[in-house]
Amino acid sequence: MSSETVIYIIISGIIALFIALFQYKYKAKLKHKTHTVIFTFLRFLSVFSVLLLLVNPKFNSVKYHTEKPNLVILADNSSSIKHLKRDAQTVRIFNSLKNNTALQNKFNIATYVFGSDLKASDSLQFEEKETNIHAALQQIAHVYKNTNTPTVLITDGNQTYGNDYQFITSRFKQPIYPVIVGDTVTYTDIKIEQLNVNKYAYLKNRFPIEVILVYKGNATVNTKLQIYKGATVVHSEAVRFSKANNSKIVNLTLPANSIGTNTYSAKLVPIENEKNTINNVKNFAVNVIDQKTNIAIVTNILHPDVGALKKSIESNEQRAVSIVKPETYVAQQNDFQLAILYQPDADFKHVYTLLNSLNLNRLVVIGTKTNLAFVNENTSAYSHELLPQIEEYQANFNSNYVPFQIDNIDFESFPPLQSNYGSVNFYVPYQNILTKRVGDVATKESLLATIENESRREAVLFGENIWKWRAQSYLNTKSFTDFDNFTGTLVQYLATAKKRNRLNVDFESFYIGNSNVVINAQFFDKNYVFDTRETLTITVTNTKTDVKTEFPLVLKNNNYQVDLSSLQAGSYNFTVKAHTANISKSGSFTILEYHVEQQFLNANVTKLQLLATNSNGKGYFIDSSNALAEDLINDQRYTAIQKSIKTTIPLIDWKILLAIIALALSAEWFLRKYNGLI
Incomplete structure (x- = not known):
């Protein structure tokens, strides 16, 4: 309280006393001296209290309390602990630390468990399928960033995904005390470290597989790598390891025979006395696509190009080519997935009408016998200048071509194609695969271009005698393969039709067991605008047990999404249904069995000890819980802190002062009334 406030209080007391004496000593002149004293006191008390409220002095109040440091007990709840047969020991040390009376007296103890996510819990089940130690420590660091909080980390140190946790100490400023769970003895072990395979393959082709094998041990061992399809061995290969040669990369190919x-399943035959054989097996899957395509070469003329295109395209046995007249194509259009219009003329009128009305993809070859006026009249994507002159052009490859991957098969060395002289004007977006070159002079004119317009794909070759290119490619490489792959890639691009559906479902044909099984869907209204009002559900049926389960799809970031990670490994059929519009779409997927938490044989002692050292903590093995508790209790870095809380209370907040004023005024009125002074 300031000296100025004290002066105001003294003045208030003097004023209150003066008013009381003036009222009852000077003016009233009571007969009884006792009455004068009582009435003067009551008037002084009420007036002085009112004046105190006007002065409103403030009083400081200080409270003291002791704040204990925090202690976080962070336990690994992943299934790898159970796989290493350390679950009972882990539960014992977890309960021992959290129930330790001496630790409770010194610390505020908080218990957490983690797998893929961090959870506040005081029990362990060891059912988490993945481990992210870095994320758990990062969240603890965020929660306790401004406190003195040592962290006890009970784990085997084996992390299945996330950032490397040994570098967390750059942001985690608290000491970490790892309790190392698991066997520290090194056993002889062979395992499949990684298996790489494309998700898709084409029917009757062969698909490549890369298998990375690792060996831990000192002796020389022999084993076999076997690839199973069901119960059948489709590939077997002997493998030899030694201390010096402890890894091997196996590359092989398998046939894609069924759609x-x-x-x-890739399996390494276990070696003698091998303790962990689960990591000898890796399951994988390949989605085999039927690429069978019927293609029509529509032409009115005989030309070597037609035969060259037919042979080149049919080098892939999944494609069949028919050479037909324009009227035959119109009659049999439903039998073909792609039309190649070779040097169209006026007889192609109905062909163009049909293709344009159905918005079908096409490949057009324009040469010296093409009716350019007719082509210009029947296509809206481009037009060719009408000049009578014929020119020969060589090809320049556009390495910046984007729509699909295509290799330069030394186009610059190919003979020139005969083409009509004059420029080509495009009226829709296009991209050049090849541009024209006259001698050494490169032009920007298109020789081979692709167009995508209103979901339709078209390619245009402005030149004939492509048969010479196939022959030159053979002379260059002693094989037709490069040229045939080039035409095959172009045909594949054009034969792929994208249909516009109101309900689109995005899913994988198979999922690895430890990854998230997430299916996305999009629903559009009749104007093909994304509709957020629809209710979508998915019904999943296990093909083996016929058990059906229904899940709702949740709207998330302009997608409907459902997480099916709770499903067990197996094959499933599903149907996604839009209930209001009564539209549905079906499919199937397979969840492959894979236990990433069972791939570990030992605790990661080195990394955990390094984590302890870098954080100014200390590492302990699972049998050292008593030593850990004693070290924490005796560590002088963790001591209780006495803190004070100072609060300022204004007099106006004292309700008792209001009561005093009320009582003083009431008593004065009652006594005056009783004594006949009113």
Whole structure:
């Protein structure tokens, strides 16, 4: 309280006393001296209290309390602990630390468990399928960033995904005390470290597989790598390891003989006395696509190009080519997935009408015998200048071509194509694969271009005698393969039709067991605008047990999404249904069995000890819980802190002062009334 406030209080007391004496000593002149004293006191008390409220002095109040440091007990709840047969020991040390009376007296203890996510819990089940130690420590660091909080980390140190946790100490400023769970003895072990395979393959082709094998041990061992499809061995290969040669990369190819999702299993035959054989097996799957395509070459003329195109395209046995007249194509259009219009003329009128009305993809070859006026009249995508002159052009490859991957098969060395002289004007977006070159002079004119317009794809070759290119490619490489792959890639691009559906479902044909099984869907209204009002559900049926489960799809970031990670490994059929519009779409997928938490044989002692050292903590093995508790209790860095809380209370907040004023005024009135002074 300031001296100025004290002066105001003294003045208030003097004023209150003066008013009381003036009222009852000077003016009233009571007969009884006792009455004068009582009335003067009551008037002084009420007036002085009112004046105190006007002065409103403030009083400081200080409270003291002791704040204990925090202690976080962070336990690994992943299934790898159970796989290493350390679950009972882990539960014992977890309970021992959290129930330790001496630790409770010194610390505020908080318990957490983690797998893929951090959770506040005081119990362990060891059912988490993945481990992210870095994320758990990062969240603890965020929660306790401004406190003195040592962290006890009970784990085997084996992380299945996330950033490397040994570098967390750059942001985690608290000491970490790892309790190392698991076997520290090194055993002889062979395992499949990684398996790389494309998700898709084409029917009757061969698909490549890369298998990375790792060996831990000192002796020389022999084993076999076997690839199973069901119960059948489709590939077997002997493998030899030694201390010096402890890893091997095996590359092989397998045939794609059946359409759909084909599941396989890669297995290393266990060596003698091998403790962990689970990591000897890796399951994988390949979705085999039927690429069978019927293609029509529509032409009115005989030309070597037609035969060259037919042979080149049919080098892929999944494609069949028919050479037909324009009227035959119109009659049999439903039999073909792609039309190649070779040097169209006026007889192609109905062909163009049909293609344009159905918005079908096409490949057009324009040469010296093409009716350019007719082509210009029947296509809106481009027009060719009408000049009678014929020119020969060589090809320049556009390395910046984007729509699909295509290799330069030394186009610059190919003979020139005969083409009509004059420029080509495009009226829609296009991209050049090849541009024209006259001698050494490069032009920007298109020789081979692709167009995508209103979901339709078209390619245009402005030149004939492409048969010479196929022959030159053979002379260059002693094989037709490069040229045939080039035409095959172009045909594949054009034969792929994208249909516009109101309900689109995005899913994988197979999922690895430890990854998130997430299916996305999009629903559009009749104007093909994304509709957020629809209710979508998915019904999933296990093909083996016929058990059906229904899940709702949740709207998330302009997608409807459902997480099916709770499903067990197996094959499933599903149907996604839009209930209001009564539209549905079906499919199937396979969840491959894979236990990433069971791939570990030992605790990661080195990394955990390094984590302890870098954080100014200390590492302990699972049998050292008593030593850990004693070290924490005796560590002088963790001591209780006495803190004070100072609060300022204004007099006006004292309700008792209001009561005093009320009582003083009431008593004065009652006594005056009783004594006949009113």
